[in-house]
Amino acid sequence: MKLKSAILFLVITIATVLTGCEQLIVLDPKGPQAETQANDIIISASIMLFIVLAVFGILAYMLIKYRASKQKEDYEPPHIEGSILVESICVGIPVLIVAVLSFMSVQSNYKVEATPAGYEDKEPLVVYASSSAWKWHFSYPEEGIETVNYLYIPTDRALEFKLYSFGTISSFWIPQLGGQKYAMSDMVNTLHLAADVPGEYMGRNANFNGKGFAENTFNVTAMPQNEFDDWVEEVKDTASPITEEKFDELLEPGHLGQLTFTGTHLDFRPAPEGEHGGHNHGSSSNEDDSDEENHEDHDHEDHDHEESEHHH
Numbered sequence: 001m002k003l004k005s006a007i008l009f010l011v012i013t014i015a016t017v018l019t020g021c022e023q024l025i026v027l028d029p030k031g032p033q034a035e036t037q038a039n040d041i042i043i044s045a046s047i048m049l050f051i052v053l054a055v056f057g058i059l060a061y062m063l064i065k066y067r068a069s070k071q072k073e074d075y076e077p078p079h080i081e082g083s084i085l086v087e088s089i090c091v092g093i094p095v096l097i098v099a100v101l102s103f104m105s106v107q108s109n110y111k112v113e114a115t116p117a118g119y120e121d122k123e124p125l126v127v128y129a130s131s132s133a134w135k136w137h138f139s140y141p142e143e144g145i146e147t148v149n150y151l152y153i154p155t156d157r158a159l160e161f162k163l164y165s166f167g168t169i170s171s172f173w174i175p176q177l178g179g180q181k182y183a184m185s186d187m188v189n190t191l192h193l194a195a196d197v198p199g200e201y202m203g204r205n206a207n208f209n210g211k212g213f214a215e216n217t218f219n220v221t222a223m224p225q226n227e228f229d230d231w232v233e234e235v236k237d238t239a240s241p242i243t244e245e246k247f248d249e250l251l252e253p254g255h256l257g258q259l260t261f262t263g264t265h266l267d268f269r270p271a272p273e274g275e276h277g278g279h280n281h282g283s284s285s286n287e288d289d290s291d292e293e294n295h296e297d298h299d300h301e302d303h304d305h306e307e308s309e310h311h312h
Helices: 002-019 032-065 084-112 225-238 244-250 284-311
Strands: 125-132 135-140 145-148 150-154 158-165 170-173 181-183 189-194 199-205 217-223 259-262
Touching: 032 084, 032 189, 125 150, 125 170, 125 181, 135 150, 145 150, 145 225, 150 225, 158 170, 158 181, 181 189, 217 225, 225 259
Parallel strands: 125 158, 150 217
Antiparallel strands: 125 135, 135 145, 145 259, 158 189, 170 181, 170 199, 199 217
């Protein structure tokens, strides 16, 4: 009776939990990169499910066939030194599984790290996506606009995101368009994506970085190129320009709504790439202080040299 009650409780619990499950959006891809990764997840899960079912099937077979009650009282198991066939199967199957999964992973990595298939001949839209605590800043250098906590992108066009951070490490992730990639200070990571289907998607920071992490999200809207162009023109006609003072306010820790500006912070706070890469990127004051210290050290050395010559 107790066993039946336990089984009934387990079934009811599982059914209750599953009714609250939403569709896994990573398995509902809307772009070529996400589709590649979704296929890998499905294939990997299928292989692992097959292994689990095979192992439990063999276990059940062994328990039933060689159970103690089935054997005679005077039964003694044969003495076996080893079996080349069994050992080959035990070693060969795991090696084969690892080889298949490794081949898939390497092949997929090359695909998702490159321009999406079918978009090689199209000019990509470059977006600088920078994070701060706990916000996302999207700069469109070619369009001359900037948004906060929301992203508009054209469909059927390659997207090239330049990722970096003004604080702790964040992780840029739009599950239905592709995998996550880190945004770090003092360097820029490039993420290639594309959206095949117009719609609204969820984006977020996938790396825990403090108390504001849970709400460190952004909305993504994919639309045809002509609608995207109309939106850019509307922003240029209606939005206020971004200033260095305003941008410094935006970098203060906290949450904000969706904001839109003309111009980008790249004009006065360049991304940490090229000549602006490395530590203390974009900090002219540090460079000036360093030059001044070097100048003072040089003057001090000249003064010591003069005193030494006077002494002699």
